[in-house]
Amino acid sequence: MKFETKTIHAGVHPDPFTGAIMTPIYQTSTYVQRSPGDHDGYEYSRTHNPTRTQLQNNLASLENGNWGLCFGSGMGAIDTLCKVLNPGDEVIATNDLYGGSYRIFTKVYQDFGIKFHFVDLSEIENFKEKINSKTRMVWIETPTNPMLTIIDIRSIAGIAKANGILTVVDNTFCSPYLQNPLDLGADIVMHSVTKYINGHSDVVMGAIIGKDEAMLERLSFIQNSCGAVPGPFDCFLTLRGIKTLHVRMARHCENGKVIANYLRNHPKVNKVYWPGFEDHKNHLVAKSQMKDFGGMISFTLKEDSIEAAHRFLSRSKLFALAESLGGVESLCGHPSSMTHASIPREERLKSGLVDSLIRLSVGIENADDLMEDLDQALS
Numbered sequence: 001m002k003f004e005t006k007t008i009h010a011g012v013h014p015d016p017f018t019g020a021i022m023t024p025i026y027q028t029s030t031y032v033q034r035s036p037g038d039h040d041g042y043e044y045s046r047t048h049n050p051t052r053t054q055l056q057n058n059l060a061s062l063e064n065g066n067w068g069l070c071f072g073s074g075m076g077a078i079d080t081l082c083k084v085l086n087p088g089d090e091v092i093a094t095n096d097l098y099g100g101s102y103r104i105f106t107k108v109y110q111d112f113g114i115k116f117h118f119v120d121l122s123e124i125e126n127f128k129e130k131i132n133s134k135t136r137m138v139w140i141e142t143p144t145n146p147m148l149t150i151i152d153i154r155s156i157a158g159i160a161k162a163n164g165i166l167t168v169v170d171n172t173f174c175s176p177y178l179q180n181p182l183d184l185g186a187d188i189v190m191h192s193v194t195k196y197i198n199g200h201s202d203v204v205m206g207a208i209i210g211k212d213e214a215m216l217e218r219l220s221f222i223q224n225s226c227g228a229v230p231g232p233f234d235c236f237l238t239l240r241g242i243k244t245l246h247v248r249m250a251r252h253c254e255n256g257k258v259i260a261n262y263l264r265n266h267p268k269v270n271k272v273y274w275p276g277f278e279d280h281k282n283h284l285v286a287k288s289q290m291k292d293f294g295g296m297i298s299f300t301l302k303e304d305s306i307e308a309a310h311r312f313l314s315r316s317k318l319f320a321l322a323e324s325l326g327g328v329e330s331l332c333g334h335p336s337s338m339t340h341a342s343i344p345r346e347e348r349l350k351s352g353l354v355d356s357l358i359r360l361s362v363g364i365e366n367a368d369d370l371m372e373d374l375d376q377a378l379s
């Protein structure tokens with residue numbers, strides 16, 4: 001089956017009792033057994049729930065994996081992956097990392113004796129340099145947030161495999177429509193389902209997808225033991241959202257291209273970061289591992305100050321000022337004072353995250369309306 005067909009059909013089946021074509025919301029905590037241990041695979045909804053099962057199978061198929069697991073949030077999924085590590089293990093992670101991932105690594109798991117190295121993984125040498133006998137996992141985000149740097153998944157995963165290191169890719173910014181890390185050699189894909197996959201800004205959820213059966217056994221043991229599972233209603237909403245993932249993503253990419261080019265030619269704009277530009281540092285890598293370039297764009301203003309950025313952000317209307325990304329509606333944010341405020345300014349500047357940097361999540365509205373909004377906010 002092709003991707004577009006899988007979003008609608010993979011892993012889901014009509015309800016065996018009624019023929020209901022849409023997966024029912026099995027809003028139940030427990031299941032009646034015929035005699036002790038004699039049941040149809042469902043005992044208790046922390047362990048298994050039919051609505052969740054169908055979503056997990058659908059996601060596994062979209063990422064070309066053998067299994068999928070869903071969690072109550074993206075952070076719940078990341079927490080579960082951290083729990084496969086042991087004290088003394090080391091992790092090499094992207095430096096331009098989602099703030100919540102940086103926080104759980106440094107403020108929670110570092111205290112349990114796990115060591116994290118943050119390096120620019122777009123330079124392969126940086127990765128090789130940090131590998132030692134304790135390295136257990138490499139954690140990739142590509143494109144990165146908010147600088148939209150591209151990391152070569154094939155190269156990192158190849159080196160990792162040769163050194164017995166697990167490759168994990170946080171694929172949130174791409175969704176399975178744009179990039180399938182397992183096909184590029186990664187061992188595990190993780191998503192904040194909250195973003196593009198659900199796509200309607202009405203659910204918080206996470207997912208992990210992989211191929212290895214032993215890893216599935218360990219992760220589902222942790223999922224059931226620690227309990228960060230999503231409820232059946234959220235699973236239903238997400239299944240509903242996924243049915244239009246390919247249609248939404250195509251429009252996100254189309255609008256993203258229009259807006260990136262519009263900004264690039266605007267007199268008030270200094271730099272525009274978007275992997276679709278031919279002169280983007282890793283454009284060719286992006287082209288080889290992504291189907292298209294997505295709707296995430298960052299840009300800086302000629303007047304590089306927090307005040308100028310704040311003026312833009314309080315004047316934009318269609319681009320709503322909010323955290324998060326990947327919904328049908330356009331959003332804008334200011335990393336220096338929002339998502340990345342906890343990183344010291346000197347550190348931010350080193351990676352190009354200047355005071356006026358603004359991040360856009362381009363939605364699927366009419367592109368002319370979006371440009372008109374940017375125009376009035378920039379003027």
Ligand SMILES: *Cc1c(COP(=O)(O)O)cnc(C)c1O
Pocket residue numbers: 073074075076098100101141145170172173191192193194195204205206
């Ligand atoms: C939002 C996000 C997360 C965390 O997911 P939640 O669903 O908010 O818990 C992790 N990684 C990336 C890249 C994100 O954008």
